[in-house]
Amino acid sequence: MMGKVKKFCVINYKGGTGKTCTLINIAYAISKRGLRVLVVDTDPQGSTSYHLGITPKKTLYDIITKKYSPEECIYKARENLDLIASNEHLFPGETYMHKQKNRETILKDRFKDLFNNYDYVFMDCSPSINLMNQNVLLCAENLLIPVSMDYMTLLGVKQLINNTKLLNKNFKTSIKVSKIIPTFYNRHNNKTKHVHDSLERIFSKYISSPIRANVTISEAAGQGKTIYEFAPTSSAANDFDKLTEEVLNYEQ
Numbered sequence: 001m002m003g004k005v006k007k008f009c010v011i012n013y014k015g016g017t018g019k020t021c022t023l024i025n026i027a028y029a030i031s032k033r034g035l036r037v038l039v040v041d042t043d044p045q046g047s048t049s050y051h052l053g054i055t056p057k058k059t060l061y062d063i064i065t066k067k068y069s070p071e072e073c074i075y076k077a078r079e080n081l082d083l084i085a086s087n088e089h090l091f092p093g094e095t096y097m098h099k100q101k102n103r104e105t106i107l108k109d110r111f112k113d114l115f116n117n118y119d120y121v122f123m124d125c126s127p128s129i130n131l132m133n134q135n136v137l138l139c140a141e142n143l144l145i146p147v148s149m150d151y152m153t154l155l156g157v158k159q160l161i162n163n164t165k166l167l168n169k170n171f172k173t174s175i176k177v178s179k180i181i182p183t184f185y186n187r188h189n190n191k192t193k194h195v196h197d198s199l200e201r202i203f204s205k206y207i208s209s210p211i212r213a214n215v216t217i218s219e220a221a222g223q224g225k226t227i228y229e230f231a232p233t234s235s236a237a238n239d240f241d242k243l244t245e246e247v248l249n250y251e252q
């Protein structure tokens with residue numbers, strides 16, 4: 001019998017904190033362990049598809065507007081790793097969503113059945129406080145929050161957590177933080193130390209092992225490859241392995 005699907009969203013309202021890189025590499029590492037993984041890109045920037053080397057024709061926009069079913073929009077990105085892609089066409093999707101009844105739960109409704117075909121679902125988010133991200137939070141209630149070791153990112157985390165509290169109150173959900181992931185981590189840097197200390201004070205039980213700043217990660221992304229395909233023996237691959245184990249061991 002199939003186990004229950006585990007759903008995560010990778011989110012931070014601040015841009016460039018390593019959301020997409022984190023998501024792609026964890027998702028791939030889990031798929032390599034023989035589990036079925038679905039990645040859903042909800043960001044009109046479309047970086048998730050690019051990072052997996054896919055130029056999509058059918059996207060999340062078609063699912064939201066009911067032009068196609070979710071099944072019809074699946075791209076087989078790798079063995080055991082499927083993708084629902086996005087691109088700039090998703091931009092007007094936000095306007096469409098605002099006009100619908102139950103506008104906050106459109107994604108939850110559309111993906112109700114599809115998600116059950118997988119062991120893990122990871123949803124990638126744009127860096128914004130908008131209706132789409134509200135939908136994502138209600139759809140995948142477990143948060144992975146990459147925090148680049150920067151002061152402004154902490155503010156983004158605080159706003160995010162306040163918003164989840166509001167949603168939980170209004171929708172009677174149980175959206176919760178699963179992991180706070182230190183990214184662009186450099187233990188020789190004072191800023192890293194300060195931000196990590198602040199995180200420890202507020203979120204100590206959620207903090208995962210860090211992803212160190214490493215140019216190999218962006219080189220892999222630029223070539224449409226995961227770190228495991230681009231540099232499998234790198235320290236970056238090692239960092240993602242540790243993090244993947246922690247995500248796999250997390251009980252939802």
Ligand SMILES: Nc1ncnc2c1ncn2[C@@H]1O[C@H](COP(=O)(O)OP(=O)(O)OP(=O)(O)O)[C@@H](O)[C@H]1O
Pocket residue numbers: 014015016017018019020021022043045047125126127183184185211212213214215216217218219221222
């Ligand atoms: N640990 C790291 N070390 C060095 N570069 C990294 C690291 N993680 C991500 N990058 C690079 O930094 C940039 C931002 O990363 P990424 O796209 O994953 O962030 P994001 O949070 O998804 O951004 P956005 O908010 O725009 O969606 C990319 O060019 C990526 O390749």
Ligand SMILES: [Mg+2]
Pocket residue numbers: 019020021043047124125
């Ligand atoms: Mg991104």
